[in-house]
Amino acid sequence: MNIQQSSKLPFEELIAESFEGVTGDWHHELCKRGLQNYVDVGWPGAKNESWKYTNLNKLGSHSFSIAKDYSTAIPEDMIIPLDCPRLVLVNGVFNSELSDQKLLPEGIALTPLANLSDYQKTFFDDLRLGKEIKYALPLASLNTAMFSDALVLELAEGTELSSPIHIISIGSGSQITFAPRIVVNVGKGAKLDVIESHVGASSGMYFSNSVVQFNLQDGAKVGHYKLQNESNESFHISLTKVLIKERAFYDNFTISLGGILSRNEIQAHITGSGAECCVNGTYLGAGSQHIDNTTLIEHIAEGSCSREVFKGVLGDRARGVFQGKILVHPDAQKTDGYQMNRAMLLSDQAEINSKPELEIYADDVRCSHGATVGELEEEHIFYLRARGIDRERARRMLIGAYISDAIDEIRNTGIRSSIQGVAENWLKHNLYEKK
Amino acid sequence: MSISSETVDQVKGLEADKYKYGFVTDIEMETAPKGLNEDIIRFISEKKEEPDWMLEWRLKAYRHWLTMKEPNWAKVGYKKIDYQDLYYYAAPKSMDRPKSLDEVDPELLKTYEKLGIPLKEQELLSGVVAVDAVFDSVSVATTYKAKLTEMGVIFCSISEAVREYPDLVKKYLGSVVPQSDNYFSALNCAVFTDGSFVYVPKGLRCPMELSTYFRINAENTGQFERTMIIADEGSYVSYLEGCTAPQRDENQLHAAVVELVALKDAEIKYSTVQNWYPGDENGAGGIYNFVTKRGACRGDNSKISWTQVETGSAVTWKYPSCILQGDNSVGEFYSVAITNNAQQADTGTKMIHLGKNTRSTIISKGISAGKADNTYRGLVKIMPKAEGARNFTQCDSLLIGNSCGAHTVPYIESRNPTARVEHEATTSKISEDQMFYCQQRGLSPEAAVSLIVNGFCKEVMKELPMEFAVEAQKLIGISLEGSVG
Numbered sequence: 001m002n003i004q005q006s007s008k009l010p011f012e013e014l015i016a017e018s019f020e021g022v023t024g025d026w027h028h029e030l031c032k033r034g035l036q037n038y039v040d041v042g043w044p045g046a047k048n049e050s051w052k053y054t055n056l057n058k059l060g061s062h063s064f065s066i067a068k069d070y071s072t073a074i075p076e077d078m079i080i081p082l083d084c085p086r087l088v089l090v091n092g093v094f095n096s097e098l099s100d101q102k103l104l105p106e107g108i109a110l111t112p113l114a115n116l117s118d119y120q121k122t123f124f125d126d127l128r129l130g131k132e133i134k135y136a137l138p139l140a141s142l143n144t145a146m147f148s149d150a151l152v153l154e155l156a157e158g159t160e161l162s163s164p165i166h167i168i169s170i171g172s173g174s175q176i177t178f179a180p181r182i183v184v185n186v187g188k189g190a191k192l193d194v195i196e197s198h199v200g201a202s203s204g205m206y207f208s209n210s211v212v213q214f215n216l217q218d219g220a221k222v223g224h225y226k227l228q229n230e231s232n233e234s235f236h237i238s239l240t241k242v243l244i245k246e247r248a249f250y251d252n253f254t255i256s257l258g259g260i261l262s263r264n265e266i267q268a269h270i271t272g273s274g275a276e277c278c279v280n281g282t283y284l285g286a287g288s289q290h291i292d293n294t295t296l297i298e299h300i301a302e303g304s305c306s307r308e309v310f311k312g313v314l315g316d317r318a319r320g321v322f323q324g325k326i327l328v329h330p331d332a333q334k335t336d337g338y339q340m341n342r343a344m345l346l347s348d349q350a351e352i353n354s355k356p357e358l359e360i361y362a363d364d365v366r367c368s369h370g371a372t373v374g375e376l377e378e379e380h381i382f383y384l385r386a387r388g389i390d391r392e393r394a395r396r397m398l399i400g401a402y403i404s405d406a407i408d409e410i411r412n413t414g415i416r417s418s419i420q421g422v423a424e425n426w427l428k429h430n431l432y433e434k435k
Numbered sequence: 436m437s438i439s440s441e442t443v444d445q446v447k448g449l450e451a452d453k454y455k456y457g458f459v460t461d462i463e464m465e466t467a468p469k470g471l472n473e474d475i476i477r478f479i480s481e482k483k484e485e486p487d488w489m490l491e492w493r494l495k496a497y498r499h500w501l502t503m504k505e506p507n508w509a510k511v512g513y514k515k516i517d518y519q520d521l522y523y524y525a526a527p528k529s530m531d532r533p534k535s536l537d538e539v540d541p542e543l544l545k546t547y548e549k550l551g552i553p554l555k556e557q558e559l560l561s562g563v564v565a566v567d568a569v570f571d572s573v574s575v576a577t578t579y580k581a582k583l584t585e586m587g588v589i590f591c592s593i594s595e596a597v598r599e600y601p602d603l604v605k606k607y608l609g610s611v612v613p614q615s616d617n618y619f620s621a622l623n624c625a626v627f628t629d630g631s632f633v634y635v636p637k638g639l640r641c642p643m644e645l646s647t648y649f650r651i652n653a654e655n656t657g658q659f660e661r662t663m664i665i666a667d668e669g670s671y672v673s674y675l676e677g678c679t680a681p682q683r684d685e686n687q688l689h690a691a692v693v694e695l696v697a698l699k700d701a702e703i704k705y706s707t708v709q710n711w712y713p714g715d716e717n718g719a720g721g722i723y724n725f726v727t728k729r730g731a732c733r734g735d736n737s738k739i740s741w742t743q744v745e746t747g748s749a750v751t752w753k754y755p756s757c758i759l760q761g762d763n764s765v766g767e768f769y770s771v772a773i774t775n776n777a778q779q780a781d782t783g784t785k786m787i788h789l790g791k792n793t794r795s796t797i798i799s800k801g802i803s804a805g806k807a808d809n810t811y812r813g814l815v816k817i818m819p820k821a822e823g824a825r826n827f828t829q830c831d832s833l834l835i836g837n838s839c840g841a842h843t844v845p846y847i848e849s850r851n852p853t854a855r856v857e858h859e860a861t862t863s864k865i866s867e868d869q870m871f872y873c874q875q876r877g878l879s880p881e882a883a884v885s886l887i888v889n890g891f892c893k894e895v896m897k898e899l900p901m902e903f904a905v906e907a908q909k910l911i912g913i914s915l916e917g918s919v920g
Binding site: 330333346348352355358359364367374 | 508817819832834835836837838839840841842843844845846847848849850851852853854855856857858859860861862863864
């Protein structure tokens with residue numbers, strides 16, 4: 001509340017500073033629109049329903065500066081280990097030395113921000129920043145006002161890539177803020193897998209405010225898998241906006257491990273019939289981490305289906321938030337929607353706030369959602385211990401099995417096992433019982 | 436589908452029967468001047484011959500209300516209410532607190548007879564139900580009082596309780612729903628006119644169902660009743676509540692507060708059949724039903740169970756809740772909410788788990804037809820000390836027609852690892868197969884829908900006391916008329 005009363009919004013001065021670095025009229029105009037939107041909507045407080053459970057006061061009152069250094073090394077042990085072409089952003093700016101743009105297969109084009117065609121520029125407008133508080137995206141507006149570079153990828157019609165593309169966003173430095181912006185347009189009938197790794201190069205504290213847009217043209221097939229493994233004290237807020245057209249298929253998975261406060265927001269808009277959308281994830285929290293997963297799946301056209309499975313494990317004083325909404329428009333008859341959030345609390349100071357929501361305006365639909373909260377079953381541990389497995393290992397096995405329900409949703413088997421490995425590694429380092 | 440002439444006749448017959456409680460009783464009324472200010476509150480308090488502390492309590496609530504804003508988070512839209520354009524007190528003129536039923540205005544007795552609530556004791560189901568009848572701002576009659584008093588049960592109007600049992604009222608009034616709780620409850624605290632008061636003494640199982648029948652009659656009047664039920668240690672009481680209002684083109688406001696207190700080992704069962712006038716097909720008229728209902732399970736092993744069948748009102752804003760303070764206490768919420776035409780309902784519950792091994796069950800069935808919107812909004816909150824707490828929630832929605840909406844907004848907050856919370860929700864429609872099956876066996880489309888919907892609601896209906904269940908079933912059929920074909 002204090003923040004809103006002061007005359008300037010958080011980051012407003014930094015926006016002015018970042019404006020000076022912006023070249024090109026179009027980019028400048030876009031930033032100005034983002035700023036206007038940000039000012040209109042304001043910093044999200046507790047009264048903002050969409051931010052009810054995630055308090056940004058600490059982030060808003062911290063003083064950051066704009067990242068100036070754009071070179072570093074890739075922290076190999078923190079990213080998803082996969083052998084495929086990499087595109088690297090350091091503090092939100094594309095780093096060609098660390099990237100394998102030369103290894104990009106045929107059919108995929110990477111265009112620098114300065115050379116965007118008029119058509120490519122329209123992708124940025126697809127964000128549809130609303131002014132109405134209910135739909136407003138204050139942090140995405142802030143990203144639009146502040147992004148200094150963007151990664152724009154286009155896959156030509158009918159191209160099917162066998163190898164995934166790995167986008168790595170590295171935060172390097174301390175007390176800095178940056179706004180990664182990624183746009184991926186997948187042509188008709190094209191097929192692509194994208195991996196996003198968000199990591200920190202050092203233990204420095206920073207704020208990464210990212211916006212990722214995916215456009216799936218008719219019949220496109222996209223796998224989009226994300227690892228959020230920012231450095232311990234950092235803030236990570238991201239919006240993934242997906243437009244899904246006719247018969248397109250979108251498979252999303254997010255694993256959140258890092259940061260002191262993170263929010264992974266996904267908005268998928270299904271505008272074509274026969275489309276399928278999967279939004280899955282797992283969140284693993286320890287210490288005093290706060291992990292927020294907020295999703296919106298909007299069925300606008302007839303005959304589409306969506307599936308959502310989230311599983312969380314929270315230890316120590318960690319807090320988890322899950323807000324999932326399925327919105328079915330009047331014309332979206334024959335929609336099939338499913339959503340499930342399960343959370344496991346491992347300590348008596350951990351907390352989960354869950355809000356699975358259905359908003360339905362069409363009658364011929366099948367929608368269901370579920371949510372459960374619980375702890376590890378003592379009986380299950382006993383079963384394993386009776387078979388000679390020690391307590392700690394039994395717990396790890398059970399929790400591992402618990403979250404693999406969500407990880408199993410990943411369609412790409414290679415990526416699935418890599419992510420499984422990341423999760424197991426986390427369990428090994430964070431699961432010890434405090435009694 | 437083709438409809439036989441018989442069906443058409445049936446529907447026409449039902450049309451007339453649609454809101455059979457829509458008549459107006461022509462009776463001389465005494466009202467306070469329109470508008471709301473401290474003088475009106477003093478007027479109400481004086482009419483009720485209240486002690487000073489009660490007036491002060493009301494004024495405090497009013498002053499707080501002035502600082503509050505009308506809530507807008509619910510998924511309902513309605514015309515702005517002009518709080519100065521309402522009558523806050525309306526009472527039948529002949530009412531001079533009748534000593535017995537013989538003194539009650541025959542016109543009033545006739546009204547209740549027409550509503551199907553005979554107040555003459557001999558006509559009541561031999562001693563099964565005791566009724567408190569509230570007409571606009573005042574309680575007109577309470578039956579079986581003598582018999583109940585003999586056993587130590589206090590069942591009277593709340594105005595009477597303020598005069599006769601001030602200590603009890605003082606102790607519990609506002610202890611569950613404080614004056615500053617929310618906009619509508621604060622308004623109610625300031626201007627509440629009547630309602631029922633129940634006290635069940637230690638260890639007594641109340642031998643009959645207690646019931647209040649609320650009737651709004653006067654024009655431009657808001658009804659602000661307040662109900663309090665206190666179940667002392669080891670007691671049990673079942674309470675029923677029914678409500679109707681005449682058919683009018685303007686909207687009328689109903690902002691009630693219900694407070695329940697269950698002490699150690701006590702149980703309260705609270706059932707509501709809410710059938711306020713819902714407005715016409717186009718959404719003109721109808722009652723704004725903005726109600727705060729809350730129960731506190733104060734003692735260990737206590738239990739509070741809410742059952743509601745919501746078919747009426749143009750706009751419903753209602754969340755009967757349980758605060759589970761005592762260890763092993765139990766909260767239940769069973770709800771059927773039906774909206775048709777332009778009705779809007781935003782209803783649900785809150786279960787706040789504070790004590791150890793507290794349990795709660797939520798079963799909510801929402802049915803939406805016509806152009807209606809039906810929202811379930813609920814909160815399950817497990818506090819850190821609620822070791823072993825358990826919640827199960829199921830909310831199902833049924834959509835009939837393609838211009839209605841059904842929404843589910845559950846909030847689940849857990850801060851104890853030993854707690855188990857489960858939530859399930861589904862949304863579906865009546866399938867063509869089900870309809871075909873019923874029609875093939877000779878049921879009309881309307882009868883088929885009614886049958887299927889009743890089956891959909893059965894889990895909740897079986898929680899209603901028998902006398903109510905039959906009426907509620909019929910009501911469901913009537914509420915959904917015209918939604919198929």
